[in-house]
Amino acid sequence: MSDLSFASLTPGKPVKIEKNGRSICVTRVQDEVFAIDDTCSHSDASLAEGDVSDFKIECWLHGAEFDLRTGEALTPPAVAPVKVYSVIVDGDSVTVDA
Ligand code: FES
Structure with a gap:
């Protein structure tokens, strides 16, 4: 069961999804998709x-x-990283492992 369609993701325009009680920020960069905790x-x-x-x-x-x-905080004031989730892209189907 996919979470998003790849075609619906605009590069550089993050999308917030809810999955298994978590809020996740999904971002396409070129042809790759990344998912991190949204908060x-x-x-x-x-x-x-x-x-x-x-x-x-x-x-x-x-x-x-x-x-x-990586979820690493690169610039203050944040110091702690955010959690990163694996993303599987299969054709047009994007699934976040959360
Ligand atoms: S809430 Fe994100 S930098 Fe302060």
């Missing part, structure tokens, strides 16, 4: 509302940047 590790902000550049997403609230591939 910023600094405070209660949705990362899906942030800006994406290359493999980074910037929290709209205080500007912390996270690496979409």
Whole structure:
């Protein structure tokens, strides 16, 4: 059972999904898809509302940047990473392992 269709994902435009009680930010970068916890590790902000550049997403609230591939916090004020989920892309079907 897929969570999203690949065709529905616009590169650089994150989408927030709910799966198994978690809020997850799904982002397409070129032909790859990444999934991280949607809630910023600094405070209660949705990362899906942030800006994406290359493999980074910037929290709209205080500007912390996270690496979409590793979840690492790259820029203060966030210091803790966000959780990363595996993503399986099979044709048009995108499934987040959450
Ligand atoms: S809530 Fe994301 S940087 Fe502060």
